[in-house]
Amino acid sequence: MSGDLVVQIQDLLENPTHRVPIALCLDVSGSMAGEPIQELNRGVRLFLDSLREDPIARFSAEVAIVTFSDSAVLHLDFQSLERITDPPVLAASGQTDLGGGVLLALRVLHNRKQQYQQAGVDYFQPWLVLMTDGQPTTQEHSRAAEEVRKLEREGRLVVFPIAIGPNADMGGLAMFSEKRPPLRLRGLNFREFFAWLSKSVVRVSQSRPGEKVTLDMEGIKGWAEL
Amino acid sequence: MSSASRSHIWLYAGASVPGVVHEHTGKSCEDAWAVETRPFEAPEVVSVAISDGAGGARFGHLGALLSVKWATRMLVEEFNEFLEAGAFEARLRFIARLRRILLRRARKAGEDLEEFACTLIALGVNRGGQWIVFHVGDGAVVTQVGDELAILSAPKKGEFANQTFFVTDDDCVRHVQLFRYQPGTTWALPQAFALFTDGIENLLINVKNGKVAPVFAKLFDWVRTLPYDVVEKAIYENLRDVLRPRSSTGDDCTLVVVVRMSQERE
Numbered sequence: 001m002s003g004d005l006v007v008q009i010q011d012l013l014e015n016p017t018h019r020v021p022i023a024l025c026l027d028v029s030g031s032m033a034g035e036p037i038q039e040l041n042r043g044v045r046l047f048l049d050s051l052r053e054d055p056i057a058r059f060s061a062e063v064a065i066v067t068f069s070d071s072a073v074l075h076l077d078f079q080s081l082e083r084i085t086d087p088p089v090l091a092a093s094g095q096t097d098l099g100g101g102v103l104l105a106l107r108v109l110h111n112r113k114q115q116y117q118q119a120g121v122d123y124f125q126p127w128l129v130l131m132t133d134g135q136p137t138t139q140e141h142s143r144a145a146e147e148v149r150k151l152e153r154e155g156r157l158v159v160f161p162i163a164i165g166p167n168a169d170m171g172g173l174a175m176f177s178e179k180r181p182p183l184r185l186r187g188l189n190f191r192e193f194f195a196w197l198s199k200s201v202v203r204v205s206q207s208r209p210g211e212k213v214t215l216d217m218e219g220i221k222g223w224a225e226l
Numbered sequence: 227m228s229s230a231s232r233s234h235i236w237l238y239a240g241a242s243v244p245g246v247v248h249e250h251t252g253k254s255c256e257d258a259w260a261v262e263t264r265p266f267e268a269p270e271v272v273s274v275a276i277s278d279g280a281g282g283a284r285f286g287h288l289g290a291l292l293s294v295k296w297a298t299r300m301l302v303e304e305f306n307e308f309l310e311a312g313a314f315e316a317r318l319r320f321i322a323r324l325r326r327i328l329l330r331r332a333r334k335a336g337e338d339l340e341e342f343a344c345t346l347i348a349l350g351v352n353r354g355g356q357w358i359v360f361h362v363g364d365g366a367v368v369t370q371v372g373d374e375l376a377i378l379s380a381p382k383k384g385e386f387a388n389q390t391f392f393v394t395d396d397d398c399v400r401h402v403q404l405f406r407y408q409p410g411t412t413w414a415l416p417q418a419f420a421l422f423t424d425g426i427e428n429l430l431i432n433v434k435n436g437k438v439a440p441v442f443a444k445l446f447d448w449v450r451t452l453p454y455d456v457v458e459k460a461i462y463e464n465l466r467d468v469l470r471p472r473s474s475t476g477d478d479c480t481l482v483v484v485v486r487m488s489q490e491r492e
Contacts, residue, residue: 005460011441018387120434209390211281
């Protein structure tokens with residue numbers, strides 16, 4: 001191609017990549033102490049690293065981390081992966097304010113969507129990944145579950161309810177999704193779960209208009225009790 | 227001044243390349259484009275169309291191929307009717323006929339119409355300098371009037387990045403954007419049009435602030451001054467080597483340029 005007929009970078013515009021906002025809403029109550037919280041921390045780091053390795057997801061995926069124990073805490077607000085140089089190290093203690101955690105995650109997701117809209121940034125359906133090993137200790141979870149189900153029904157939220165260990169309240173988790181029943185993590189296979197999750201995010205970040213993104217069901221066997 | 231009037235000759239060039247995601251997965255390009263002229267020599271009407279087969283539709287590519295073929299044919303055959311009809315009637319007639327063609331093909335294959343889902347942008351221009359654009363879904367049309375580049379037709383999408391509208395949607399007529407020649411307006415007589423699919427949207431326009439990439443001035447000049455085969459090769463190679471690697475979606479990329487050359491006629 002002749003040099004005169006080559007489009008130069010300065011001839012083009014630079015628009016932001018379409019974003020996939022993912023809120024991790026994680027149980028850090030006292031029962032998660034010890035190996036579970038260590039594995040969860042490793043899993044979250046692996047999740048961020050795996051997303052960074054994908055040429056499209058590294059620019060499109062944005063992650064927020066909300067935890068819940070005695071209260072809900074926003075540990076990491078939405079930002080691009082490049083800016084997350086030092087992911088938070090989560091510690092376990094206290095009760096299980098699951099409802100408070102979910103409501104905070106929804107608020108953070110809502111705010112991010114508004115920021116996208118104001119900035120003219122296109123975005124995919126937000127994801128909420130909810131992980132708990134126990135039973136809610138506050139009453140807010142019913143209201144939170146109702147809100148989540150409404151968003152899911154309207155096609156405005158993708159929800160992944162995940163149970164950790166044998167004591168997780170599967171019935172309580174089931175209240176958070178009408179489309180996706182909760183899955184129980186096999187043992188402490190956090191890393192396998194987050195590896196699968198990052199692959200799923202990659203699929204979505206590459207999806208095109210009209211495309212129904214199917215999850216890797218075979219891959220779920222690597223981390224879930226089925 | 228004599229009774230001389232201006233006659234407009236329209237030149238065109240375009241290309242499609244598969245997106246990086248399709249190339250990595252070995253899938254073929256699901257974009258399509260076509261051009262139709264009537265009569266073939268010294269055409270009175272030139273029509274071009276581009277289409278992006280829906281990712282989730284099993285025969286999206288076929289839907290795209292059929293849509294560009296029939297859209298261009300309809301525009302050259304009924305250009306004046308589309309130009310003169312009321313806006314709603316023009317949109318309805320255009321999309322209803324197209325859907326009938328796709329439905330016939332879908333029934334023949336024993337498939338649902340939605341399996342042929344695709345977006346569509348179709349442009350018709352004539353020697354009198356009149357023009358018409360039908361647009362369903364994402365992708366966009368840019369025009370040049372004087373030295374100014376502007377977005378004529380912006381992508382129409384849902385709330386989320388992977389939601390748009392298709393010619394196969396039941397309520398499609400509500401989502402057909404129609405733009406056409408209106409004497410006396412700033413936009414009466416553009417010197418050039420560019421049609422492109424969403425694979426390269428992020429590099430060419432910013433819908434939020436209305437910005438248009440300067441590259442179009444360059445492309446339009448190429449079409450005006452260089453032989454057809456040279457321009458078409460240059461568009462193809464630039465799509466493949468410059469734009470596609472920078473596409474934010476990894477989707478197929480199609481770009482078609484139509485440029486007006488005016489001459490006096492007695």
